[in-house]
């Protein structure tokens with residue numbers, strides 16, 4: 001038995017499923033997770049001493065790779081000065097200023113501890129601002145694990161939410177409307193019928209949590225137009241997309257100004273953080289300025305803020321990072337596609353900048369339904385072969401692969417070679 005297996009066995013007795021966040025358990029691919037001892041650059045090392053080229057990167061935050069020197073050194077200095085004060089610091093101001101500079105739609109910013117928390121608060125503000133109760137979301141988008149957002153769509157046409165998760169009261173779930181991503185007809189219909197009751201529409205501007213799904217050209221502009229017409233607040237959940245494709249978010253790429261934006265992942269450089277921001281009159285509702293309550297013992301934590309600040313400063317100084325990340329990732333995707341095509345195996349790669357998903361399906365993937373028709377068993381086999389060869393892809397068909405500036409030409413070659421062997425074996 002490997003050390004990972006032993007630790008997984010012991011953890012499973014104490015921690016539900018042996019993990020502190022469900023996908024880490026590798027349920028979708030089988031075999032039980034690897035326990036990680038350390039990470040450096042593009043690599044992670046498991047407790048049995050094996051090295052892996054990492055394409056999960058802590059599910060998105062590590063755009064600079066593991067243990068980036070400047071970030072680690074910065075945090076060390078901060079540690080000497082204390083871990084938390086529960087009082088404001090200059091660093092929080094500087095981080096908020098950087099965020100606003102990058103995304104001018106975020107006229108006011110509040111720092112929290114996770115993406116989930118940012119989104120939960122954004123919904124509360126939206127409901128308070130509009131005096132409406134309903135929330136519109138898109139099937140396959142993930143917005144954290146708060147009650148309102150674990151509601152799932154009924155089948156077919158947009159229906160009132162039914163609880164997608166035991167423990168979420170029907171009354172709460174019924175306030176969430178879920179419709180397919182990239183589906184303008186249904187969007188128009190639902191806004192026609194329910195528009196006056198909808199406080200906010202929330203969307204991942206590039207979806208990353210059903211695997212990568214790219215918004216079609218008219219989807220986001222129309223969503224902006226339709227929500228604005230009905231007085232519905234538009235929330236961009238840029239927890240993944242924030243600082244992933246450019247200095248700023250997807251809103252900068254498409255030139256759309258959401259009313260509220262939620263961030264997380266990259267802005268914490270690998271430490272727990274989240275942020276929400278938006279128009280001044282909306283954000284002014286937050287306590288203590290306004291009546292909408294939100295708080296956090298560790299919000300704006302100096303160590304997390306420090307890691308995020310250094311990460312964003314590096315991304316701002318070296319904007320060329322994004323071009324090289326996209327080039328690297330583009331090459332990787334093209335090579336992988338060729339390998340599969342050569343073998344006559346049908347796949348669809350959805351790629352944007354430094355993230356992509358290899359869908360094991362023939363059809364174009366443009367929403368949750370088409371993503372869900374992928375051959376997940378085949379993906380699991382592919383995953384296991386890649387792991388055997390020291391490549392660490394996401395342990396589910398429906399997650400994004402991420403690349404970092406630490407990934408090298410040598411990593412690229414090794415990944416392609418491993419993919420060629422894996423494809424021969426599945």
Ligand SMILES: *Cc1c(COP(=O)(O)O)cnc(C)c1O
Nearest residue numbers: 114115116142143144239240264
């Ligand atoms: C990861 C993620 C979240 C949740 O963030 P946590 O920090 O895990 O709470 C929310 N939305 C999107 C799009 C995410 O990818």
